[in-house]
Amino acid sequence: MIEKALKGSSLYWTWICVLLGIMGIGAFCYVQQYNYGLGYTGMSRDVSWGLYISQFTFLVGVAAGGVMVVLPYYIHDYKTFGRITILGEFLAIASVAMCLMFIMADLGQPLRALNVLLHPTLNSMLFWDMIVLNGYLALNIIVGTVVLQAEYKGTSPPAWYKPFAYLSIPWAISIHTVTAFLYCGLPGRHFWLTAILAPRFLASAFAAGPALLLFIALILKRTTKFDIGKEAQNKLVTIITYAAILNFFFLGLEFFVGYYSNLPGHMHTLDYLFWGLHGYDQLVPFMRFSLFLGAVALVVLFTPQLKKNDKTLGVGLVCLFFALWIDKGLGLVLGGFVPNPLEYVTEYTPSLGEMCITLAVWATGFLILTLLYKIAISVKLEKELP
């Protein structure tokens, strides 16, 4: 089955080479970071988590988002999602792999990472996050490969895999809930200290994950013979639309609570992100652009002509994905550190090397995704189109 990844068009190989090139640059930068220490990045004592942890947080969402196709297929026996379910599971594998790489890149003492297992600490949410993330990775590898293997051999998958598939559904919810718990249980970080953080994370995950999935499916439709089908496509659009609306609704709730209560702690970070605080406004253009992209995406998702057309739909999905990426992959984590506990404002700009490492982790994720999808699609096309 693996050999399917080794046969491909020149476009396929160019793409692989580009990814490998980015990974190479990132690996070079990581060696430098490893030798110098995390001062190699733009992080500081005030903004002590940067791009790595914010990407990690966002990607946990993408991983969890895959459940929006897995759930209807397994629980509601929604056969239309048959072709896309495997894509959802493989997207989860690639995303969790990226999450783990980002965590490793962020550790000051990466060689000691196993201390988390050697000294298990039940009261630490990071310990639980590690458990649920690795568990989710294992579940998706098991379910994804067993199902595909069976299809490859032309048999039906063994019955024992079903419990794993069912388990992966609540597990997907758990990974993003526990990730929210990393943030929302910290006294004194008012921006994160909100019970709606986990629901917000889930809503944005259920929009961003399927949006990426559908966008990839649209590309596959153009470049290969693999088509997930019109009905599945429409269903996904509906799911994405509702999740996106919920996401923006939740964001609105944060604004209401902050500004109506007039509590300084609740307003400071929102001020910083959307208007600027004491003249510091580095993230303001990004956050406003995120709202703009979100609005464009909603217009597309609500206009029948636009969402029926693959091209405009694609644009809408990209807008939505980037809107959510800015919101969670930048603003949420970086904004939470401003102002600092002594109410000083320190801004954070990632260093060039840090950005290269970040890009390289994304490239590694996309490489994993490409190889897995290549195998999956070759198998599916071979079996379905004799």
Add this chain to the structure above:
Amino acid sequence: MDKKRRDFLKIAGLSAIAGVAAPTALNTLFKGEVIASDHGGGHGAEPQGQGHAKIEVPTGKRFGMVIDVNKFHRYEGLAEKCTNACHSIHNVPKFTDPKVELKWIWKEPYEHAFTEHSHYKKNDELHNMPFMVMCNHCDAAPCVRVCPTQATFKNKDGMVLMDFHRCIGCRFCMAACPYGSRSFNWSDPRGKDKDGKPLIAKENTKFPTRTRGVVEKCNFCAERIAVGQEPACVEACGATKAMIFGDLNDAHSEISQVLKKQYTIQRKPALGTKPSVFYII
């Protein structure tokens, strides 16, 4: 009344009783005590319970510090003297870039040390006073709660300490500390600065230096207390008595006596961290 409806009411009634009784029962079960109930008399005007947190019941030792801000104001240079004493004894490297500097104890103006207090119409003197800030050795320390390896832990004397060899450098504790008391070694603290001067001017061989990639903070001079010495900053204050260190749980200790007589405040008490550092203003 038909049977179904009666049954329903019975069940509803039972659940209501269970609902009222359960929290108390659970509290008794888990904490061995009953809180916020039983005031005895049924006087309408009396509150049913107290809103504030339970009185902390002393168990074992709990070290704490009182910082007299007036004295720091009066004796010029005392703040710097304390910082230097602490930093040189503990091999805290001197990075000049404020983004990556390490500090265990340092001075802050009132509005940054006490962010949640009103700064409106306060006297000028207050704004000029140096407030020494350091780790509060919180009794309910968020940094201890979040650390995934127990590299940050509370010892039996109520000190929040660190194991530099176990820390993986995830910096979760820095996100969790509501006082900004923690510093991270962004690069090698044993190295040299741009001008080739060592970051640790004169190494104290009795205290470990750290490696890059780990977190550090004030340790209440646990290594000195263990051999019967005072904390270095307290020693630096000397006869001024600007800082007083001792066991908060010992009613006869000097610190307890001072706290009994003087009005003091703690930083961000609303967060429930129960800081062990008190300020006389």
